[in-house]
Amino acid sequence: MANGATLPGPFLRTFDVLVFGRQIAVLDDNDCDKARQELTKRNEGITSCFVGRSFADGLQNFNPRLIDGAAPIIGATHPMHPYDSRRLIVCAK
Amino acid sequence: MGNPAPGQPSQQDWILGDTDAIIQLLACDKLSLLKVLRSQYGILTVIPEPVEIELRNLVKNRRFQDVHQRLTKAFNNGLLTILQEAALSPLVGVNTHEAFERIERLGEKFRRLGVGSGEAYAHAAGIELSLPVLSNDGKAINVLMAY
Numbered sequence: 001m002a003n004g005a006t007l008p009g010p011f012l013r014t015f016d017v018l019v020f021g022r023q024i025a026v027l028d029d030n031d032c033d034k035a036r037q038e039l040t041k042r043n044e045g046i047t048s049c050f051v052g053r054s055f056a057d058g059l060q061n062f063n064p065r066l067i068d069g070a071a072p073i074i075g076a077t078h079p080m081h082p083y084d085s086r087r088l089i090v091c092a093k
Numbered sequence: 094m095g096n097p098a099p100g101q102p103s104q105q106d107w108i109l110g111d112t113d114a115i116i117q118l119l120a121c122d123k124l125s126l127l128k129v130l131r132s133q134y135g136i137l138t139v140i141p142e143p144v145e146i147e148l149r150n151l152v153k154n155r156r157f158q159d160v161h162q163r164l165t166k167a168f169n170n171g172l173l174t175i176l177q178e179a180a181l182s183p184l185v186g187v188n189t190h191e192a193f194e195r196i197e198r199l200g201e202k203f204r205r206l207g208v209g210s211g212e213a214y215a216h217a218a219g220i221e222l223s224l225p226v227l228s229n230d231g232k233a234i235n236v237l238m239a240y
Binding site for chain 2: 004005006007008009010011012013014016017018020021024026027031034035036038039042044045047068083088090091092093
């Protein structure tokens with residue numbers, strides 16, 4: 001495969017799961033920020049828009065890739081990264 | 094494509110988990126979101142065996158020792174399911190052995206490119222089964238797309 005592998009995606013990140021929880025109101029901003037702080041405390045790599053910023057602030061620059069198609073969309077409305085266009089849109093059953 | 098067993102999500106409703114993202118969800122105590130995905134959305138989090146091995150090794154380290162019990166619980170209650178050949182039939186039909194072998198071969202090929210073992214097999218399964226991958230490692234994605 002001289003031109004590389006064709007990875008279908010979507011490629012979800014930890015923060016896609018956290019933001020999804022926030023979108024469906026299982027978590028609030030404070031819960032997500034505690035998670036962000038915990039990961040930071042452990043020196044875990046986190047998505048750049050959340051580095052040194054609160055969850056609520058970082059969310060403005062985060063285009064979610066895991067989305068509940070029936071809940072109000074949160075986060076950045078435009079792709080911030082080439083892989084942001086590959087999204088997983090789900091619906092509760 | 095066959096139908097899933099009653100009450101079970103279809104294979105299309107799987108997410109393939111990689112070590113780095115799963116350990117982060119464990120570390121910030123938000124693995125319960127995967128439970129929500131399973132119970133309310135019918136989406137199962139499936140991990141290749143190398144990811145299981147990496148996770149079990151990670152929680153032996155001091156850095157993640159505190160999440161050892163959370164990981165054990167997630168395996169015991171099926172929140173994290175290990176990718177197995179027999180479970181592939183709804184997606185690939187009767188050729189489960191061939192599909193599983195292709196995942197193994199591709200995973201090994203990716204691993205030899207310098208990509209971590211867990212992400213190599215997670216992305217290999219993602220390709221073979223056309224499933225989303227839960228992985229923070231953008232570098233690995235770039236390596237696999239560029240080789």
